[in-house]
Amino acid sequence: MTLTITISDEVRSLAPGFTHLAVEARGLVNGPSDETSSALLDDAAHRLAGRLGARAPHEDPHVAAWREMYAAFGAKPSRTRNSAEALARRALTNAGLPRINRLVDAYNAVSVAHLLPVGGEDTDRIRGAMRLVRATGLERFPTVAGGEDAVEHPEPGEVVWCDDEAVTCRRWNWRQGARTRLTEESVNAVFLLEALAPMKSSELVAAATELIESLEKLSPGVRTTLHAPA
Structure with missing residues (x-):
């Protein structure tokens, strides 16, 4: 599958300073959180505090x-915090950062250490192109509520990530859907690193480079490609 990521004109008009990098990874080996992925999170929390x-x-x-x-x-924003802020707040509490699985731990660590939203999607579950758009309100967002499968709809004008099937992440980088999230069976993925001014492009590249290094450590032999916006 050829990875295609597009940013709509409506989003570009709303956020002219927005930029992103995508790390495509193939041949990943995931699994339960372990000492290596936990160490990445602990180091990130220490760097965040500093x-x-x-x-x-x-x-x-x-x-x-x-x-x-x-x-x-x-x-x-005080009720629906972007993913980087939400993780940072958890990192500074006694509870600390959650341990999800090796791949999620890796990108959460980069998010916390660099204070930028990072998300991971299973590319084998993506249908068509990934698009960042402003919602009409009619789009479907499959999720889980009260332990049961449910379907929500974004608010009109809300910024969402979606593919040809449905919304994959609501409110830009607030809440990911279950369909495309990384599981312990995931082997191919794309990681999205998202930045606004005043973050410099060099900082974004440094975060992406760190993520690639972590993926190579967790999955020797993984093949990675860094995609910049067209």
Whole structure:
């Protein structure tokens, strides 16, 4: 499958300073969280604490920019935090960062250490192109509510990731759907790293490089490709 990622004109108009990098990985070996993936998370939490000092995550300029962007498309950033802020807040609590599986741990560690949203999708479950669009409100978002399968619909104007089948992530990078998430059986994936000004392109590249290094450590022999926006 040829990986295709597009950003709609409506999103570009809303966020002219938005940029992203995609790390495509094939031949991954996933599994339950282990000492190696847990060490990545512990190191990320330590780096985060040093980066923030006495500040709260939302006081970081990049996180603050994401809060402003959420408000711009109608979300309440104090209620629906972007994934990087939500993880950072957990990293600073006694509970610490969750352990999900080796691949999710790897990209969560990069997200926390660099304070930027990072997501991972199983490319074998993606249908057609991945698109970042402003929703009409009619799109389907399959999810789980109260332990049962359910279907939600995004708010009109909400920024969502979707493929040809349905929404894969709501409110830009807030809540991922179950259909395309990385499981212990995933072998092919794409990881999306998303940035707004004032984050510099060099910082985004450094985060992507770190993620590739982690994937190579967890899955020797993995084949990775870094895709920049067209």
